[in-house]
Amino acid sequence: MLPTPPDAPHGPGRRRAVASPRRKLILGGAAAALVLLAGGTLYACTGEDPPTRNTSAAAAPSTDPAAPPAGSAAPPPSASAGPSASAAASASPAAPPLRAGNPDGKADVPAEARAVDTSRPSRVIGDGTPSSCTSEAVVAAVAAGGIITFRCGPDPVTITMKATAKVRNDHGPQVVLDGGGRVTLSGGGQRRILYMNTCDAAQVHTTSHCQDQDSPQLTLQNITFADGTSVNEAKNDGETEGGGAVFVRGGRIKVVNARFTKNRCDTNGPDLGGAGLRVLSQYQNKPVYVVNSTFEGGACSNGAAISSIGVSWVILNSVMRNNSAIGRGQNPAQAGTPGGGSGGAIYMDGNLITLRIAGSIIEDNKCNEGGAAIFFVSNDRTGTMAIESSTLRRNPRGTFETAGLPGIFFLGARPPAVSGSTLSR
Known part of the structure; x- marks a missing residue:
């Protein structure tokens, strides 16, 4: 088992579930729990959580060619992280x-x-031309903190990172990275793209309780993270393992109208994961919000879209597809194996953790072990899950899953609350 924060437990995963029949479930309300209980043997315990409805509220970037990217109204030159932020952008469509x-x-x-x-950014990356939007400018702006926008011209731009952008814990409390819907940050298949860790002394300790502090508060919106990898990252007692595109420990993070594509992390090992996003130790156990976002084409030992230990999630109006948990041996690792292979899209481990999925699609994800769509283990069986107005489909069974829940392995307080949703093979 890899070391984790003191308050973050490890989860089991070596038991086998009874194979569930090929069937399609369209469940709602209290009937869902009855169907699950009557429809087949559940693996150990299963769980549930309170529901809600949801409407996408991601800020829609402007399509006016003459306008700066959404939310990045032209600031004074002194606010720029790049040369001459007041320079006019290209007039091309x-x-x-x-x-x-x-x-x-x-x-x-x-x-x-x-x-x-x-609309009132602290700093702007670029002067309106693609060449002015550089890796160096991104690294400097993220380290400085505040509200960060881009002026790279009217067309999509990809910035290949030459170094990982790191949040400094004393340069907050708010760090917002808004790509205006036209910016892709790429790891080039060589490095992690973004890193925040309140317990990393190199980024400055700001409290005596780094694992539970309210800042920095990181928001990633209207932006794409592509081809990030943590495989080459130095290991720090397990804390930085996983998080191919983005690694976060401490403070808060939310993701709005963002895309994570073709990110990678370690191919083997128990309890590590998050090719797209790895999160640990959120302030007061508040949930990570993922809204109107897409995670696709990720690969990692576990949790090829998102992964966490001791962290709760609320996933709204989002898509997770074609992600693969490629490790082998489960968690704890079986004898003679390196461990891993669970949670094709989502991997969650801990005690009192919750997962709410609403208005979302989770499809075509794969795993070598358990939970092609979702692997959820609450060690003390207090954790809960709710799936509302969502579709989980074509997430093939690995070596184990919870009976009656195609693509899901679940251990928690009670059967998941499933309403208005379709779960199918």
């Missing part, structure tokens, strides 16, 4: 801004989960 997530998702988005207003 603007490409369509990023549209991520499930366009048909109707789950209500609470105020705290919505995009941040970036």
Whole structure:
């Protein structure tokens, strides 16, 4: 087992579930629990959580070619992280801004989960030309903190990172990275793209309780993270393992109208994961919000879209597809194996953890062990799950899953609350 934060437990995973029959479930309300209980043997315990509705509230970037990217109204030159932020952008026709997530998702988005207003940015990367938007400018802006937007011209731009952008814990409390729907940050298949860790002394300790502090508060919106990898990252007692595109420990993070594509992390090992996003130790156990976002084509030992230990999630109007948990041996690792292979899209481990999925699609994910769509283990059986107005399909069974829940392995307080949703092979 890899070391984890003191308050973050490890989860089991070596038991085998009874194979569930090939069937399609369209469940709703209290009937869902009855169907699950009557429809077949559940693996150990299963769990449930309170529901809600949701409506996408991601800020829609402007399609006006003459306008700066959404939320990045032209600031004074002194606010720029790049040369001459007041320079005019090209007048060529603007490409369509990023549209991520499930366009048909109707789950209500609470105020705290919505995009941040970036009309008065702290700093702007670029002067209106693609060449002015560099890796160096991104690294400097993220280290400086505040509300960060881009002026790279009207067309989509990919910035290949030459170094990982790191959040400094004393340069907050808010760090917002808004790509205006036209910016892709790429790891080039060589490195992690973004890193935040309140317990990393190199990024400055700001409290005596780094594992439970309210800042920095990181928001990633209207942006794409592609081809990130943590395989080459130095290991720090297990804390930095996983998180191929983005690694976060401590503070808060939310993701709004973002795309994570073709990210990678370690191919083997128990309890590590998150090719797209790895999160540990959120302030006061508050959930990570993922809204109107897409995770696709990720590969990692576990949790090829998202992964966490001791962290709760709310996933609204989002899509997770074609992600693969490629490790082998489960967790704890079976004798003679390196461990891993669970949670093709989502991997969650801990005690009192919750997962709510609403208005979302989870499809075509794979795993070598358990939970092609979702692997959820609450060690003390207090954790709960709710799936509302969502579709889980074509997530093939690995070596084990919870009977009656195609693509899911679940250990928690009670059967998951499934309403208005389709779960099918």
